[in-house]
Amino acid sequence: MAFLDEADRLKSVLRATTLCDGSRPENSGEHSWHLALYAMVLADQAGPGVSIDRVVRMLILHDLVEIDVGDVPIHSANGQAHGSAEVVAKERAAADRIFGLLPGDLGAEFRALWEEFEAAETPDAVFAKSLDRVQPVMQNLACGGGTWRTYGVTAEQLESRVGVKVARGTPGLWDWVRERTRSYFGS
């Protein structure tokens, strides 16, 4: 219960992305819920050997470290902050603290799922990562630019920072989504 009360704080971690109506920034709690729903809906886009139930669990947990570290937008600092050594070290310390609030076995199980997501090597993690990258694209499309406008993102940057990762987990989906981004990027 200490862990579940602590998790409540993820609802106060704000992302750069807004809701589809642009009314306010999205928080990482509701973002995690939306991604779980993405996994359930887009199950038919997953590659062979993907367990949607494991992907859903992974996505429910994937941002908890942001309670300590905050969200690091993919396009911030010209794309250099996300995944930097400094951020990775802080996120590991956060995982120690937050998953450490759970009983040993459960904490280790959740920690392992989070590590798997971060490493993005297993089929489940590759699919989960592609959803984590594509959902903000859909939010940006809905509100006329969103973080692309905030950070002055180009079509090439979207492709290298986002498209490559989405296409790795869901190639057909990225073709479909990229086509829709042309109305914003004019390419």
Add this chain to the structure above:
Amino acid sequence: MAFLDEADRLKSVLRATTLCDGSRPENSGEHSWHLALYAMVLADQAGPGVSIDRVVRMLILHDLVEIDVGDVPIHSANGQAHGSAEVVAKERAAADRIFGLLPGDLGAEFRALWEEFEAAETPDAVFAKSLDRVQPVMQNLACGGGTWRTYGVTAEQLESRVGVKVARGTPGLWDWVRERTRSYFGS
């Protein structure tokens, strides 16, 4: 994708319950995420035959009808509004519209999970319902009263409107939580 964009609106449906720090009302999107995490953490409280993965899916979907109907707080209208015939009819119409945005098979699968949750008869649904009832209790405990204060709830009303449902799915958990509510109700 139309369904996933529409689902975004659940993040703007406000509940009577606040975040643990009392800073603002919780929305139904982040609430659904928190419940999925509750299911993963409290799996050892589930009765025999419960599939946590199905419970998680059920909880991810369970409040989508609120996009059209809004949240109906359990203690509002002296406990009479929640589950009223009028609300049930509106929620069914909302389910027709919202799950109708999905391809046929997927829409039917999600609709069936939502119906199962609402009926609260299967072991999975009974466990899911108990989590949906206990999470607001934990939020109220964290912020010193919350909706109990708003609606002037008594210990007896908490027991009949909430405790009975929680205990049905997780008897041991309710004993533990009820004990903690004594500090507020002074009983």
